[in-house]
Amino acid sequence: MSRLTLISLCLLAGAAGSLAVPTKREATAEAETQPKITYSKETLTKDGEEVKLDCAVVGVDLDGVEDFGIDEENPTNSFPISANDKILLFGTKYTIDHPADSYQYSLVIKEVSEEDTGKYRCTVNFGGDQKINAEVPVHIQKAPYFTDDFTKTLTVTEGDAISIDCQPGGWPKPDVYWERLGQELPYYGGKFFKSNQLDIPLIERDHEGHYVCYADNDIGDPANSHIILEVQFAPEVVVEEKQVFAAPSDPVKMACTVFAKPSADIAWYKDDQAILGGANMKISKVELEEGKGFTTTLSIGEASAENFGSYSCRAVNAIGKTEQTIEVRMKSAPLIVKQSRSEVLYDLEKTNLRDALPVVIECEAEGHPTPDFRWTKNGAQLVWQADPRFSLEDGTGNLLISDPTMDDNGLYQCFAYNELGTAVGDPVYLLNTTRIEFSNNKDNTDLYPVEAELGRPYKLSCPEATGYPKPSLNWVKAIARESQIELEFVSDERIVADPDGNLWFTHITEDDATADKFKYMCLGSTEFEPADYSIASTIELSVVSPADGNVNSEEHSVNVETFSMYTSPETVTFQAEQENTLWCIYGGEPVPSVEWRRTDGEEMDKERFVTRNFGRTLVVKDTMLSDAGEYECRSSNGVGASKSTKIQVEVEMKPTFRSELASQTVREGATVTFTCDAEATGEVVYNWIFNGRVLDKDGHHRRTLAGNKLTINDVSVVDVGNYACNATSSVGYAYGQAVLNVIPMDRSAGGVGGGSCGGISELKKEISALRETVDTMHNLLQEHFSVSQHNHEKLHKIAESMGVPEMSTVLLINEVIGNGYFGSRGQRPTQRSSPRPRLRKGSAPYLEIPLYQGVV
Structure with missing residues (x-):
């Protein structure tokens, strides 16, 4: 049995060609070995050199194989170059090297160039679907390069995630490194990071910068690609001061710095109304170095009442909107709003333990600017900074004492002060408890x-x-x-x-x-x-x-009838505004019951009058002055007659304010009254304190101290400060504080009052009329002087001709011109005559001109 065996070389699509070498062999169905293909691995060469790609079959006997042929099937993704030792892709580019008596067919590529690079496939086809493939990459050594050599700009938004891919050309495949010029790489840190991809999962504005991708394969010089990363972000608005304090007529400046990309539109608002600027209100804008942002300043020439309030610096760009608020507050003297009362107690045995908290004497105050604090002990200045056990709590005037000793006991007093005044706290005793x-x-x-x-x-x-x-x-x-x-x-x-x-x-x-x-x-x-x-x-x-x-x-x-065992004294004194108790304990058997009443028939408020201890005690909550009177407890147990005890209750009240002393803000020139409205039993003495100093009743012409009232007439800025009232009686005292703020008169408005320059227009009119009167009178005097001088000379001549003595001449002149002579300017008269004539013109003030008698 025989089959067709085809060895071919082809170039995959996009690469150089392939070589096919057909052979025949006699195959046995019982072949014990599996055929294998041997081939060249990755081939690296230089431009213009000759490359030889080897491909051979091992593990089969090809002797005696006949019927060689070429596989006519053309793979869609390859270009056949040769079959057996025959070149199919004609040209001088390729040759086949086939050593005799071997099963190796080598493809030789002459003068390799860029277009010859790619993958070459050697295929051994045994017929049917039996194939063995081997792929041989062919590369030309080339230094790293980038197809574009210009700097690219990448714009992202803060909060985004980005991945920058760097894929350079060149062979061997270059190593890729990232660098951020002048700064560390974000997220990864350090100077360099090796990777084709630079990932930043959360972009921040400070990631902006110049990034460089370096490619290096040890051939030639490294290549690089530059990327400018620009980060856009919503405006960031920064204010140095959240609160600005000013007195009326003081200049005020508010500044905010805006960082934004792209640049933001910046505007100022007051109570949601845009500020456009004006004569008393100006807006300026200055760019920061390197265009990082802008600082805008809102300036108020002279603060008035309507200028105090909440201002907003708003910045808007394409990414978002941000604003910050600045409060412009009127400067005011301190006012103590919280402090320890009467006594602060501590346990010597517990405060010295390792984890013991410090003892706290409280003192908190409001005021603008924020007050500073100082303390006295037993009337002398307390230098708390000199003792490491003493400190002031941040943001308050609370005095903290660690590990207190008996030597720390005493009378402490807090003072809160700023540039406008001083507030004085109640004295507080620091005492240790005893066993x-x-x-x-x-x-x-x-x-x-x-x-x-x-x-x-x-x-x-x-x-x-x-x-x-x-x-x-x-x-x-x-x-x-x-x-x-x-x-x-x-x-x-x-x-x-x-x-x-x-x-x-x-x-x-x-x-x-x-x-x-x-x-x-x-x-x-x-x-x-x-x-x-x-x-x-x-x-x-x-x-x-x-x-x-x-x-x-x-x-x-x-059985035992009821009888008295213990009762409160016949007369007791209750403290007002406290809880007080009457006792009425009766014995007997059976157990007696006890009932309470007022002997004057007045109803007892069930909310404030309650019984305890099975009726034996009557408790009066929040005692009032009206609770004074006679109370009776009646006891009975059904054995014998009922028994009763009468108790006279007197109520004494230390001074207590019916209403708190109220702070006031008034305009200059107004009249202010502070009322220390205290309720008490017995005589109450009122003392007034201004900025920590007791006011003398006769100390100031504009202040009036009458009983529980302090009145200040024609107030001015010198009256600004802390006012305190101490209402004292034989049983105690009440101490209240308030602040006075004064808005100066607008000097340009022409108003009157308070030591201002008000009424200036009317005054100018009067001065003008007065000048006109003086000029008219001066002309009259000159005219009168000329007439008098002429008459004097004439009379003098008449007297000489009549032989009248000198004294008679004087009398004659006086008779003629009427008891007076208007002396010339610069002449000092010897005697003033009487009366003084008054000259008037219209409604202008009159001008008195003295008449003098002289002797010629």
């Missing part, structure tokens, strides 16, 4: 055994407690439950504790006996740490039979 001490002077864990008679009233006392703040006492039951002790506050209608810590039983029952069930404990705590209890005493109570043998709980006939 609670009890008067029993024993180990408080010891058990105190006590006995109480069954059915009889009983009082269980707690040792007196001392400490700071003043301790309060509470009674609990310590109940043993398995491996732990539970504390349960005593709550029973038969049992009530008074404010001194005594526990009162209306009558004792068997349930009151402690035995092994529980123990009574008296605990002390303070308002500084209300949940931290100290043990005053632990008590075991035993219930015994009455000594007289009568058990009232068993026989109704011996």
Whole structure:
């Protein structure tokens, strides 16, 4: 059996040709070996050289094979060059090299050029569908190159992702490196990055720059391609100051810097109204270096009331819109808005722990410009910077004290100040708490055994407690439950504790006996740490039979009628605006009920008047002055007559403001009144403080201090500042603050008042009329002087001719010209005559001209 075996060489589409070599062989169906093809690998040559491509069959016996032929089928993707040793693609370009007695057919390509490069395929066809292919690439060595040698510009938008592909020509295939001139490569970092693709997953504006792709294959010089990356982004608006402070009539400048690409349109707005500029408001624009952006400045020549408010610098380009807001605020003196009150307490044992927080004395103030702060201790300047344990909290005047000691205790006062004034805070005591001490002077864990008679009233006392703040006492039951002790506050209608810590039983029952069930404990705590209890005493109570043998709980006939055990004093004084309590503890068996009323018949507001401890205490919340009066508690238990106790309540109120002192902003020349509206019992003395200094009632002609009112007439900018009122009585004080701002009068408006130049137009008219009057009178005087001089000379001659003495001549002249002589300019008269004539013209002010008598 024979078959056709075809060996051919062809050039794949787009490459050089192929060589086909037909042979015949006698094939056996039992061939033990699989035929193989051997061929040249990748071939690299130089331009103009000769290339030899080898292709042979091994593993088969081709001897005696007949019927060679050419495969006439023309593959669509190749161009046959030869079959066997015959050239099919005629020309001198190709030859076949076939050594005798071999199965190798080599294609020789003469004077290789660029068009000869590509893939060559050697095909061995055994007939049917049996083929073996081998492909041999042919390349010509060539230095790296780019088909375009111009610099390209790539424009992207901030936030995009980009991938830049660099595919240079040349063989061997060049290595590709990326560089960003003068800067590190984004995302990858470093100077160079080896890859055909430069990927930036998130473009930022600072990725803009000059990028270079280098190609190098060690043949010739490296090639490069340049790309300018431009990043477009929405405007970024930067302002140096979010707040600008100015006094009325002060110049104001607001600036914002805009970075944008493409360039942005920039505009200023006030309350959403575009600002177009004007005589008092100008807008300028300056370009930054290298065209990176613009700085625009809005300038106000003289700030007025309508210039204060919110301004926006807006920038818009094709990518987006951005704006920043600047607040123009009127300068104002400081005003303290938050501070510690009365006392700040700390625990010496806890503040020295490693993680303990510092003690804080609060002081926060508003004001424009932002106030600075200073502190005093016991009236002397506190140099807190000199002690590392002291500091001021950022953004406030809060004084922080780490690891406080007893030496730090004292009276502290905060001062907030800026260029317009000073605000003074309330004095605050810094004090340490003290441990609670009890008067029993024993180990408080010891058990105190006590006995109480069954059915009889009983009082269980707690040792007196001392400490700071003043301790309060509470009674609990310590109940043993398995491996732990539970504390349960005593709550029973038969049992009530008074404010001194005594526990009162209306009558004792068997349930009151402690035995092994529980123990009574008296605990002390303070308002500084209300949940931290100290043990005053632990008590075991035993219930015994009455000594007289009568058990009232068993026989109704011996029940105990109600009786007073503990009540508040006959007269008590309540503090207004606080919670106050009246006590009325009655004993008896059965348990008595207690009711409260006002003896004057006034209704008690159920919102503020509540009872506790099963009616034994009357609590008055938010006490008012109107709560003063007589109160009665009535107790009854159905045994005998009811009992009652009357308590007279007086209420004292430290000065309390009915309304807060209000800050004011007025125009220059106005009249301002501050009212310190305080309610109090007893006489109240008012003191006014201006910028930290107490005002003297007779200290200023424009200020009037009358009772609780401070009035300032014809205010001017010198009156700007912090005003504080201290209302003091025998029981306390109230301290309030307010700020006065003054808007100066517009000097160009012609208005009147407040030390301004108002009314200038009217004044000019009066001066003009006055000048006209003076000129008219001057002419009259000159004329009168000429007439008088002529008369004088004439009379003098008459007197000489009549032989009149000199003194008579003077008298004669006076009689003639009427008691006066108008002296010439520059002449000093010797005596002023009376009266002074007044000359008027129209409504102009009159001008007095003195008449002088002289002697010739």
